[in-house]
Amino acid sequence: MSYSINSLLIHGGIDGDETTGAVNVPVYQTSTYKQDGLGENRGWEYSRTGNPTRAALEKLIADLEEGEYGLAFASGLAAINTVLSLFKSGDVLVVSDNIYGGTFRILDNVFNNFGITYRIVDTSDLNAVEAAIDDSVKAVYVESPANPLLTVTDIAEVSKISHKYGKLLIVDNTFLTPYLQRPLSLGADIVIHSGTKYLGGHSDTVSGLVALKDKALADRLYYLQNAIGGVLAPWDSFLMIRGIKTLGVRMDRHIANAGKVAKWLEKSGYVSRVYYPGLESDPGFEIQNKQADGAGAMISFVLNEKYDYKKFFKSLKLVTLAESLGGVESLVCHPASMTHAAIPADIRKSVGIVDELIRLSVGIEDVDDIIGDLEQAIISSEN
Numbered sequence: 001m002s003y004s005i006n007s008l009l010i011h012g013g014i015d016g017d018e019t020t021g022a023v024n025v026p027v028y029q030t031s032t033y034k035q036d037g038l039g040e041n042r043g044w045e046y047s048r049t050g051n052p053t054r055a056a057l058e059k060l061i062a063d064l065e066e067g068e069y070g071l072a073f074a075s076g077l078a079a080i081n082t083v084l085s086l087f088k089s090g091d092v093l094v095v096s097d098n099i100y101g102g103t104f105r106i107l108d109n110v111f112n113n114f115g116i117t118y119r120i121v122d123t124s125d126l127n128a129v130e131a132a133i134d135d136s137v138k139a140v141y142v143e144s145p146a147n148p149l150l151t152v153t154d155i156a157e158v159s160k161i162s163h164k165y166g167k168l169l170i171v172d173n174t175f176l177t178p179y180l181q182r183p184l185s186l187g188a189d190i191v192i193h194s195g196t197k198y199l200g201g202h203s204d205t206v207s208g209l210v211a212l213k214d215k216a217l218a219d220r221l222y223y224l225q226n227a228i229g230g231v232l233a234p235w236d237s238f239l240m241i242r243g244i245k246t247l248g249v250r251m252d253r254h255i256a257n258a259g260k261v262a263k264w265l266e267k268s269g270y271v272s273r274v275y276y277p278g279l280e281s282d283p284g285f286e287i288q289n290k291q292a293d294g295a296g297a298m299i300s301f302v303l304n305e306k307y308d309y310k311k312f313f314k315s316l317k318l319v320t321l322a323e324s325l326g327g328v329e330s331l332v333c334h335p336a337s338m339t340h341a342a343i344p345a346d347i348r349k350s351v352g353i354v355d356e357l358i359r360l361s362v363g364i365e366d367v368d369d370i371i372g373d374l375e376q377a378i379i380s381s382e383n
Protein backbone atom coordinates (compact mmCIF):
# COMPACT_ATOMS: atom_id res chain seq x y z
CA MET A 1 0.00 0.00 0.00
CA SER A 2 1.29 3.43 -0.81
CA TYR A 3 0.57 6.35 1.46
CA SER A 4 0.27 10.04 0.74
CA ILE A 5 3.02 12.37 1.89
CA ASN A 6 1.15 13.40 5.07
CA SER A 7 1.16 9.78 6.27
CA LEU A 8 4.68 9.09 5.02
CA LEU A 9 6.04 11.99 7.09
CA ILE A 10 4.91 10.10 10.19
CA HIS A 11 5.12 6.45 9.14
CA GLY A 12 7.63 6.45 6.26
CA GLY A 13 11.06 4.86 6.45
CA ILE A 14 11.27 2.48 9.39
CA ASP A 15 8.15 2.92 11.51
CA GLY A 16 9.03 2.36 15.17
CA ASP A 17 11.05 -0.44 16.73
CA GLU A 18 10.29 -4.08 15.84
CA THR A 19 11.99 -5.53 18.92
CA THR A 20 10.24 -3.53 21.66
CA GLY A 21 7.25 -1.94 19.95
CA ALA A 22 8.58 1.54 20.79
CA VAL A 23 6.73 3.90 18.43
CA ASN A 24 9.94 5.83 17.78
CA VAL A 25 13.14 4.44 16.31
CA PRO A 26 15.57 4.37 19.27
CA VAL A 27 18.83 6.32 19.36
CA TYR A 28 21.47 3.66 18.75
CA GLN A 29 24.27 5.57 20.45
CA THR A 30 27.00 3.12 19.56
CA SER A 31 30.14 3.30 17.45
CA THR A 32 30.54 -0.43 16.89
CA TYR A 33 28.70 -3.77 16.99
CA LYS A 34 29.58 -7.21 18.36
CA GLN A 35 30.45 -9.74 15.69
CA ASP A 36 29.36 -13.31 16.40
CA GLY A 37 32.39 -14.76 14.67
CA LEU A 38 34.83 -13.74 11.98
CA GLY A 39 32.82 -12.41 9.06
CA GLU A 40 29.57 -12.98 11.02
CA ASN A 41 27.82 -9.71 11.86
CA ARG A 42 24.14 -8.86 12.27
CA GLY A 43 24.08 -6.33 9.48
CA TRP A 44 25.98 -3.64 11.37
CA GLU A 45 29.74 -3.29 11.72
CA TYR A 46 30.78 0.25 12.50
CA SER A 47 28.65 3.41 12.78
CA ARG A 48 30.44 5.42 10.08
CA THR A 49 29.45 2.63 7.69
CA GLY A 50 25.93 2.18 9.07
CA ASN A 51 23.83 2.95 12.14
CA PRO A 52 20.20 1.87 12.66
CA THR A 53 18.95 5.34 13.68
CA ARG A 54 20.66 6.93 10.69
CA ALA A 55 19.39 4.13 8.45
CA ALA A 56 15.80 4.90 9.52
CA LEU A 57 16.26 8.55 8.50
CA GLU A 58 17.92 7.49 5.23
CA LYS A 59 14.98 5.24 4.37
CA LEU A 60 12.59 8.04 5.32
CA ILE A 61 14.11 10.66 3.01
CA ALA A 62 14.15 8.08 0.18
CA ASP A 63 10.41 7.46 0.71
CA LEU A 64 9.55 11.15 0.96
CA GLU A 65 11.49 12.06 -2.19
CA GLU A 66 9.88 9.19 -4.15
CA GLY A 67 13.36 7.66 -4.47
CA GLU A 68 14.86 4.27 -3.67
CA TYR A 69 17.96 5.22 -1.69
CA GLY A 70 18.75 7.81 0.97
CA LEU A 71 21.89 9.00 2.73
CA ALA A 72 22.34 11.21 5.80
CA PHE A 73 25.29 13.49 6.45
CA ALA A 74 26.62 15.74 9.19
CA SER A 75 25.58 18.87 7.25
CA GLY A 76 24.17 19.94 3.92
CA LEU A 77 27.72 20.74 2.83
CA ALA A 78 28.96 17.29 3.86
CA ALA A 79 26.22 15.91 1.58
CA ILE A 80 27.28 18.25 -1.24
CA ASN A 81 30.95 17.36 -0.68
CA THR A 82 30.13 13.66 -1.05
CA VAL A 83 28.00 14.16 -4.17
CA LEU A 84 30.69 16.34 -5.79
CA SER A 85 33.20 13.56 -5.06
CA LEU A 86 31.46 11.54 -7.80
CA PHE A 87 33.44 13.68 -10.25
CA LYS A 88 37.10 13.73 -11.22
CA SER A 89 39.72 16.14 -12.45
CA GLY A 90 38.73 17.63 -15.81
CA ASP A 91 35.00 17.33 -15.17
CA VAL A 92 32.89 20.47 -15.40
CA LEU A 93 29.58 21.23 -13.66
CA VAL A 94 26.94 23.64 -14.96
CA VAL A 95 25.62 25.48 -11.91
CA SER A 96 22.67 27.85 -11.24
CA ASP A 97 23.76 31.48 -11.01
CA ASN A 98 22.22 32.05 -7.62
CA ILE A 99 22.98 29.18 -5.31
CA TYR A 100 23.72 28.84 -1.63
CA GLY A 101 26.96 30.69 -0.88
CA GLY A 102 28.58 27.64 0.72
CA THR A 103 27.89 25.56 -2.39
CA PHE A 104 29.63 28.21 -4.44
CA ARG A 105 32.52 28.26 -1.94
CA ILE A 106 33.13 24.49 -2.00
CA LEU A 107 33.10 24.54 -5.82
CA ASP A 108 35.26 27.62 -6.14
CA ASN A 109 37.77 27.06 -3.36
CA VAL A 110 37.86 23.31 -2.75
CA PHE A 111 36.88 21.24 -5.81
CA ASN A 112 38.44 23.80 -8.16
CA ASN A 113 41.80 22.91 -6.56
CA PHE A 114 41.24 19.29 -7.61
CA GLY A 115 40.50 20.23 -11.22
CA ILE A 116 36.72 19.91 -10.99
CA THR A 117 35.44 23.22 -12.34
CA TYR A 118 32.09 24.93 -12.75
CA ARG A 119 30.28 27.08 -15.26
CA ILE A 120 27.71 29.53 -13.87
CA VAL A 121 24.49 29.79 -15.86
CA ASP A 122 21.03 31.27 -15.34
CA THR A 123 19.34 27.85 -15.26
CA SER A 124 15.88 29.47 -15.57
CA ASP A 125 17.00 30.12 -19.19
CA LEU A 126 16.80 26.71 -20.89
CA ASN A 127 18.74 27.85 -23.96
CA ALA A 128 21.57 29.01 -21.72
CA VAL A 129 21.65 25.60 -20.00
CA GLU A 130 21.84 23.77 -23.32
CA ALA A 131 24.49 26.15 -24.67
CA ALA A 132 26.68 25.57 -21.60
CA ILE A 133 26.80 21.78 -22.06
CA ASP A 134 29.78 20.27 -23.84
CA ASP A 135 31.74 17.00 -23.58
CA SER A 136 33.60 18.02 -20.42
CA VAL A 137 30.36 18.77 -18.57
CA LYS A 138 29.29 15.85 -16.37
CA ALA A 139 26.34 17.30 -14.45
CA VAL A 140 23.93 20.19 -14.12
CA TYR A 141 23.45 21.47 -10.55
CA VAL A 142 20.28 23.40 -9.83
CA GLU A 143 18.59 25.04 -6.86
CA SER A 144 14.90 25.85 -7.38
CA PRO A 145 13.78 28.23 -6.05
CA ALA A 146 17.38 29.42 -5.83
CA ASN A 147 19.08 31.20 -2.98
CA PRO A 148 18.58 34.14 -2.37
CA LEU A 149 16.63 35.51 -5.37
CA LEU A 150 14.10 32.66 -5.51
CA THR A 151 14.70 32.15 -9.23
CA VAL A 152 12.65 29.21 -10.45
CA THR A 153 14.19 26.65 -12.81
CA ASP A 154 12.00 24.26 -14.81
CA ILE A 155 13.32 21.00 -13.38
CA ALA A 156 11.54 18.70 -15.87
CA GLU A 157 12.86 20.68 -18.84
CA VAL A 158 16.41 20.91 -17.48
CA SER A 159 16.23 17.17 -16.83
CA LYS A 160 15.31 16.54 -20.48
CA ILE A 161 18.22 18.70 -21.67
CA SER A 162 20.68 17.07 -19.23
CA HIS A 163 19.65 13.56 -20.21
CA LYS A 164 19.67 14.32 -23.94
CA TYR A 165 23.44 14.84 -23.52
CA GLY A 166 23.91 12.05 -20.96
CA LYS A 167 24.57 14.39 -18.02
CA LEU A 168 23.37 14.01 -14.44
CA LEU A 169 20.89 16.47 -12.97
CA ILE A 170 21.45 17.32 -9.30
CA VAL A 171 18.81 19.40 -7.50
CA ASP A 172 19.13 21.11 -4.12
CA ASN A 173 15.56 20.88 -2.76
CA THR A 174 16.24 22.57 0.59
CA PHE A 175 13.86 25.52 0.09
CA LEU A 176 10.76 23.45 -0.71
CA THR A 177 11.31 20.00 0.83
CA PRO A 178 9.59 16.89 -0.57
CA TYR A 179 6.34 18.10 0.97
CA LEU A 180 6.13 20.66 -1.85
CA GLN A 181 8.45 19.44 -4.61
CA ARG A 182 9.83 16.04 -5.57
CA PRO A 183 12.65 16.57 -8.10
CA LEU A 184 13.34 12.83 -8.66
CA SER A 185 9.82 12.46 -10.04
CA LEU A 186 10.46 15.49 -12.27
CA GLY A 187 13.51 13.72 -13.71
CA ALA A 188 16.41 14.70 -11.45
CA ASP A 189 19.04 12.03 -10.71
CA ILE A 190 20.11 13.20 -7.26
CA VAL A 191 18.33 15.37 -4.69
CA ILE A 192 20.27 17.16 -1.97
CA HIS A 193 19.00 18.78 1.23
CA SER A 194 20.32 20.86 3.99
CA GLY A 195 18.22 19.07 6.64
CA THR A 196 19.26 21.89 8.96
CA LYS A 197 16.45 23.98 7.48
CA TYR A 198 12.76 22.97 7.04
CA LEU A 199 13.20 19.20 7.45
CA GLY A 200 14.64 19.55 10.97
CA GLY A 201 12.55 22.69 11.29
CA HIS A 202 13.48 23.84 14.79
CA SER A 203 16.89 25.46 14.30
CA ASP A 204 18.47 22.87 16.59
CA THR A 205 20.25 20.37 14.32
CA VAL A 206 22.73 20.62 11.44
CA SER A 207 22.32 17.85 8.87
CA GLY A 208 22.38 16.95 5.18
CA LEU A 209 20.38 14.42 3.17
CA VAL A 210 20.56 12.88 -0.28
CA ALA A 211 17.97 10.82 -2.15
CA LEU A 212 18.10 9.05 -5.49
CA LYS A 213 16.65 6.20 -7.56
CA ASP A 214 19.57 4.66 -9.43
CA LYS A 215 21.23 1.64 -7.76
CA ALA A 216 24.70 2.01 -9.31
CA LEU A 217 24.86 5.70 -8.42
CA ALA A 218 23.59 4.94 -4.90
CA ASP A 219 26.24 2.23 -4.41
CA ARG A 220 28.94 4.71 -5.38
CA LEU A 221 27.51 7.33 -2.99
CA TYR A 222 27.34 4.84 -0.08
CA TYR A 223 30.96 3.98 -0.85
CA LEU A 224 31.90 7.68 -0.80
CA GLN A 225 29.82 8.32 2.34
CA ASN A 226 31.82 5.68 4.19
CA ALA A 227 35.13 6.64 2.57
CA ILE A 228 34.80 10.38 3.28
CA GLY A 229 33.04 9.91 6.61
CA GLY A 230 30.86 13.01 7.01
CA VAL A 231 27.97 11.00 8.46
CA LEU A 232 25.09 12.18 10.67
CA ALA A 233 25.30 11.13 14.34
CA PRO A 234 22.60 8.85 15.87
CA TRP A 235 21.13 11.54 18.13
CA ASP A 236 20.95 14.07 15.29
CA SER A 237 19.35 11.41 13.07
CA PHE A 238 16.69 10.96 15.76
CA LEU A 239 16.09 14.73 15.94
CA MET A 240 15.69 14.85 12.15
CA ILE A 241 13.11 12.05 12.17
CA ARG A 242 11.28 13.86 14.96
CA GLY A 243 11.35 17.16 13.04
CA ILE A 244 10.14 15.59 9.81
CA LYS A 245 6.99 14.23 11.50
CA THR A 246 5.58 17.77 11.74
CA LEU A 247 6.88 19.03 8.37
CA GLY A 248 3.41 19.07 6.78
CA VAL A 249 1.66 21.11 9.46
CA ARG A 250 4.62 23.46 9.75
CA MET A 251 4.86 23.96 5.99
CA ASP A 252 1.15 24.73 5.65
CA ARG A 253 1.48 27.56 8.19
CA HIS A 254 4.84 28.73 6.74
CA ILE A 255 3.25 29.06 3.29
CA ALA A 256 0.07 30.76 4.50
CA ASN A 257 2.16 33.30 6.43
CA ALA A 258 4.63 33.83 3.57
CA GLY A 259 1.83 34.49 1.08
CA LYS A 260 0.40 37.20 3.34
CA VAL A 261 3.79 38.77 4.08
CA ALA A 262 4.73 38.82 0.37
CA LYS A 263 1.43 40.45 -0.63
CA TRP A 264 1.76 42.99 2.17
CA LEU A 265 5.36 43.85 1.15
CA GLU A 266 4.38 44.22 -2.50
CA LYS A 267 1.61 46.73 -1.64
CA SER A 268 3.41 48.45 1.22
CA GLY A 269 5.36 51.06 -0.75
CA TYR A 270 8.43 50.32 1.43
CA VAL A 271 10.22 48.11 -1.07
CA SER A 272 11.27 48.38 -4.71
CA ARG A 273 11.15 44.64 -5.40
CA VAL A 274 9.74 41.47 -3.86
CA TYR A 275 11.08 38.07 -4.90
CA TYR A 276 8.60 35.29 -4.12
CA PRO A 277 7.45 32.69 -6.68
CA GLY A 278 4.02 32.58 -5.02
CA LEU A 279 3.23 36.10 -6.26
CA GLU A 280 1.52 36.31 -9.64
CA SER A 281 3.89 39.17 -10.49
CA ASP A 282 6.93 36.89 -10.05
CA PRO A 283 8.57 35.64 -13.27
CA GLY A 284 8.76 32.12 -11.82
CA PHE A 285 5.06 31.94 -10.82
CA GLU A 286 3.80 29.63 -13.60
CA ILE A 287 6.63 27.14 -13.57
CA GLN A 288 6.53 27.09 -9.77
CA ASN A 289 2.82 26.19 -9.89
CA LYS A 290 3.46 23.52 -12.50
CA GLN A 291 6.23 21.70 -10.64
CA ALA A 292 5.52 22.24 -6.95
CA ASP A 293 2.60 22.12 -4.51
CA GLY A 294 3.38 25.53 -3.04
CA ALA A 295 5.88 28.37 -3.23
CA GLY A 296 7.57 27.81 0.13
CA ALA A 297 8.22 30.51 2.69
CA MET A 298 11.41 32.24 1.60
CA ILE A 299 10.97 35.85 0.47
CA SER A 300 13.61 38.34 -0.58
CA PHE A 301 13.01 42.05 -0.97
CA VAL A 302 14.88 45.24 -1.74
CA LEU A 303 14.25 48.12 0.67
CA ASN A 304 13.62 51.54 -0.85
CA GLU A 305 16.61 53.88 -0.78
CA LYS A 306 15.19 56.14 1.92
CA TYR A 307 15.48 53.28 4.44
CA ASP A 308 18.79 52.24 5.96
CA TYR A 309 19.06 48.43 5.90
CA LYS A 310 21.55 48.39 8.78
CA LYS A 311 19.07 50.31 10.97
CA PHE A 312 16.28 47.99 9.78
CA PHE A 313 18.12 44.92 11.08
CA LYS A 314 18.84 46.65 14.42
CA SER A 315 15.20 47.70 14.86
CA LEU A 316 13.61 44.25 14.53
CA LYS A 317 12.17 42.82 17.74
CA LEU A 318 10.36 39.57 16.87
CA VAL A 319 12.03 38.65 13.60
CA THR A 320 15.59 37.51 14.33
CA LEU A 321 18.72 38.46 12.42
CA ALA A 322 20.55 35.17 11.89
CA GLU A 323 22.06 32.87 9.32
CA SER A 324 19.93 29.86 8.37
CA LEU A 325 16.26 29.51 7.49
CA GLY A 326 13.38 27.10 7.65
CA GLY A 327 12.91 27.07 11.42
CA VAL A 328 9.65 27.78 13.24
CA GLU A 329 10.90 31.30 14.05
CA SER A 330 11.08 34.08 11.46
CA LEU A 331 14.68 34.83 10.51
CA VAL A 332 16.13 37.56 8.33
CA CYS A 333 19.56 37.78 6.84
CA HIS A 334 21.65 40.11 4.71
CA PRO A 335 22.84 37.90 1.84
CA ALA A 336 25.57 40.28 0.63
CA SER A 337 27.48 40.14 3.94
CA MET A 338 26.23 36.84 5.39
CA THR A 339 25.05 33.78 3.43
CA HIS A 340 26.50 34.95 0.11
CA ALA A 341 29.63 36.77 1.31
CA ALA A 342 31.75 33.98 -0.22
CA ILE A 343 30.61 35.05 -3.69
CA PRO A 344 32.88 37.75 -5.17
CA ALA A 345 31.24 41.22 -5.15
CA ASP A 346 31.18 41.56 -8.94
CA ILE A 347 29.37 38.22 -9.46
CA ARG A 348 27.02 39.09 -6.58
CA LYS A 349 26.02 42.44 -8.09
CA SER A 350 25.67 41.02 -11.60
CA VAL A 351 23.13 38.42 -10.42
CA GLY A 352 21.17 40.94 -8.30
CA ILE A 353 22.42 40.29 -4.76
CA VAL A 354 22.59 44.03 -3.99
CA ASP A 355 23.42 45.49 -0.57
CA GLU A 356 19.77 46.49 0.02
CA LEU A 357 18.57 42.92 -0.52
CA ILE A 358 17.00 41.32 2.54
CA ARG A 359 16.15 37.62 2.78
CA LEU A 360 13.31 36.61 5.04
CA SER A 361 12.49 33.10 6.21
CA VAL A 362 8.86 33.47 7.28
CA GLY A 363 8.22 31.53 10.49
CA ILE A 364 5.02 30.12 11.93
CA GLU A 365 4.35 32.89 14.48
CA ASP A 366 1.14 34.93 14.19
CA VAL A 367 1.36 36.58 10.77
CA ASP A 368 0.10 39.96 11.99
CA ASP A 369 2.90 40.04 14.56
CA ILE A 370 5.46 39.29 11.82
CA ILE A 371 4.09 42.02 9.54
CA GLY A 372 3.82 44.44 12.49
CA ASP A 373 7.46 43.89 13.40
CA LEU A 374 8.68 44.32 9.82
CA GLU A 375 6.67 47.51 9.48
CA GLN A 376 7.88 49.14 12.69
CA ALA A 377 11.49 48.25 11.82
CA ILE A 378 11.18 49.70 8.32
CA ILE A 379 9.58 52.91 9.63
CA SER A 380 12.27 53.37 12.27
CA SER A 381 15.01 52.86 9.66
CA GLU A 382 14.02 55.88 7.58
CA ASN A 383 17.03 58.09 6.89
Ligand SMILES: *Cc1c(COP(=O)(O)O)cnc(C)c1O
Pocket residue numbers: 075076077078100102103143147172174175193194195196197206207208
Ligand atom coordinates in the same frame (compact mmCIF):
# COMPACT_ATOMS: atom_id res chain seq x y z
C1 LIG B 1 21.98 25.84 4.26
C2 LIG B 1 22.00 25.39 2.87
C3 LIG B 1 22.98 24.49 2.41
C4 LIG B 1 24.12 24.01 3.29
O1 LIG B 1 23.65 23.22 4.33
P1 LIG B 1 24.33 23.13 5.79
O2 LIG B 1 23.45 22.22 6.52
O3 LIG B 1 24.38 24.53 6.33
O4 LIG B 1 25.71 22.60 5.57
C5 LIG B 1 22.89 24.06 1.10
N1 LIG B 1 21.91 24.49 0.28
C6 LIG B 1 20.97 25.36 0.68
C7 LIG B 1 19.92 25.80 -0.27
C8 LIG B 1 20.98 25.83 1.98
O5 LIG B 1 20.05 26.71 2.38
